Amino acid sequence: MTGSRSFPNIIITGTPGTGKSTHAQLLVQESPIPLKHVNVGEMVKDQGLHEGFDEEWQSYTVDDDKLLDELEPLADRGGLILDWHTCDIFPERWIDLVIVLRCNHTLLWERLEKRNYPLKKIQENNEAEIMGVVSEEARESYQSQVVVELTSESMEDLQENVSRMVEWIRNWLDNNAVAQGDQPDRI
Numbered sequence: 001m002t003g004s005r006s007f008p009n010i011i012i013t014g015t016p017g018t019g020k021s022t023h024a025q026l027l028v029q030e031s032p033i034p035l036k037h038v039n040v041g042e043m044v045k046d047q048g049l050h051e052g053f054d055e056e057w058q059s060y061t062v063d064d065d066k067l068l069d070e071l072e073p074l075a076d077r078g079g080l081i082l083d084w085h086t087c088d089i090f091p092e093r094w095i096d097l098v099i100v101l102r103c104n105h106t107l108l109w110e111r112l113e114k115r116n117y118p119l120k121k122i123q124e125n126n127e128a129e130i131m132g133v134v135s136e137e138a139r140e141s142y143q144s145q146v147v148v149e150l151t152s153e154s155m156e157d158l159q160e161n162v163s164r165m166v167e168w169i170r171n172w173l174d175n176n177a178v179a180q181g182d183q184p185d186r187i
Contacts, residue, residue, distance in 0.1 A: 005078030007033050008172045009094050010165070013087040013138060014101030015129040017111035019152040023101065024083040026162045031169055033079060040084035043070070058118060064089055085134065088141040097168060098142050099161070100135045101152040 012020045012027075024037045041060075044050050049067045050060035068089065074080055075094040082090060087098055103111075105126050112122045128134065138147045150161045 005076070007035070007077075007079035008096035008169060008176075009075055009078055009080045009082070010035075010097045010099065011082045011084070011087045011090060011095055011138075012099045012101065013084060014134055014152065015103070015108060015125050016085050016117075017108045017115070017125065018101035018103045018129070019158065020083045020085070020101060022158060023099070023152065023161060023165075024081045026158065027081060027165050030162055030166050032166065033169060033173065035079050035081050036074065037081045037083060038071070038074070040067070040082055043067075056120075058121060062089075086137065087134070088137050092142055095142060096146060096172060097165075098138045098147045099165065100138050100147065100149045101161075102132075102135065102149055103129060103152050105130050107153055 010027075012024050014020055021037075021039055024039070028035050028037050044060050044062050044067060047070060049063055049070060051063050052061055053059070054061055068091075071080075071082070071090075072094075075090075082095075087095075087100075108129050109122060109126050112125060117125070135147075135149055148164075150164070151157050152161065
């Protein structure tokens with residue numbers, strides 16, 4: 001997983017509206033290491049890493065190969081936060097932690113309505129959240145010890161979740177410094 005990377009790569013995933021971008025932005029600010037937040041959906045759109053726009057679903061059809069080719073050099077360096085509603089596309093060797101954000105479906109519905117999502121898209125995403133689709137996808141794609149499910153329903157949840165991620169990063173740094181023979185000084 002880690003290879004020669006100095007910093008970990010983290011996926012923050014979840015159904016649209018669970019707070020992925022908000023968590024990622026706050027983690028960048030509070031992290032003890034430099035992290036690069038990649039909003040994968042925006043990257044796909046901005047860099048043309050898609051096969052076109054699906055009018056029915058109001059979203060881009062991602063070209064997986066183009067996306068992975070674009071992300072690979074960044075992932076090899078480490079220090080990435082990949083923010084996207086899916087995670088199974090990313091090779092397991094790239095990823096050190098997968099955060100799956102979960103939210104009460106009624107609150108999620110309200111959040112998606114505020115974004116002016118079409119009713120069909122709200123219903124599909126709400127059903128996916130109820131069924132735990134993203135969580136199941138993460139558990140099927142990555143080793144269980146790197147997948148963490150967190151509730152994302154309030155500002156308190158946001159702060160607590162980011163604090164947990166910061167602590168995880170500190171532990172990762174300690175464990176990988178020891179593994180690489182760079183024993184950190186202890187007082």
